[in-house]
Amino acid sequence: LKSNPSNNEEKEAQTQLTKSDELQRLHSQALSAYEQEDYESAISLLDEILAVCVWDAELRELRAECYIKEGEPSKAISDLKAAAKLKNDNTEAFYKISKIYYQLGDHELSLSEVRECLKLDQDHKQCFSLYKQVKKLNKQIESAEEFIREGRYEDAISKYESVMKTEPEVPVYATRAKERICHCLSKNQQATEAIKLCTEVLQVEPTNVNALKDRAEAYLLEDLYEE
Secondary structure (H helix, E strand, O other), rough: OOOOHHHHHHHHHHHHHHHHHHHHHHHHHHHHHOOOHHHHHHHHHHHHHHHHHHOOOHHHHHHHHHHHHHEEEEHHHHHHHHHHHHOOHHHHHHHHHHHHHHHHHHHHHHHHHHHHHHHHHOOHHHHHHHHHHHHHHHHHHHHHHHHHHHOOOOHHHHHHHHHHHHOOOOOOHHHHHHHHHHHHHHOOOHHHHHHHHHHHHHOOOOHHHHHHHHHHHHHHHOOOOOO
């Protein structure tokens, strides 16, 4: 403006300046809301800012944190993936994405994302620690499924029991393991144990189709047709 003042340019510059001031004000409010743990308001304010500042990685990371706190992990993943692309060597974003997938029970995607982190920094402590955990769990699950395909149900049960020991903190893995053990017991004609375990799964996930089918098979073995 100072180098080449003209009416049109001055008007444009004033508009941009006003918009800039407004965005800075919204940014302060968003940070304040986040600090006060009012994540819903923070998300709403960040939505407004990111509609204009589309390429701001830090704002996306902040909104992702709010989504995590609000129990919306899939929306957090979307923002973190954008932040990983927008910022060079963003190991933190890859670590967080991997961690979320892991908590959701998607061990394969978790492994894929944590590998991206280690490509950027092979000495990243958090990523390496998570990588070891996910890789071990992934290997056990793959091995158990291979046993099931081969009809080696006792071996599969043993392997899924190892899965529950490997990850006792994230409930989804225990539920998934019990679901598969119930399947093995049912196939192995161990009806009473199968019914007990499938019932445990269905208390957590009443609409789990696999558990319903396997329990039905076990009831048939026991001639409990009504059930």
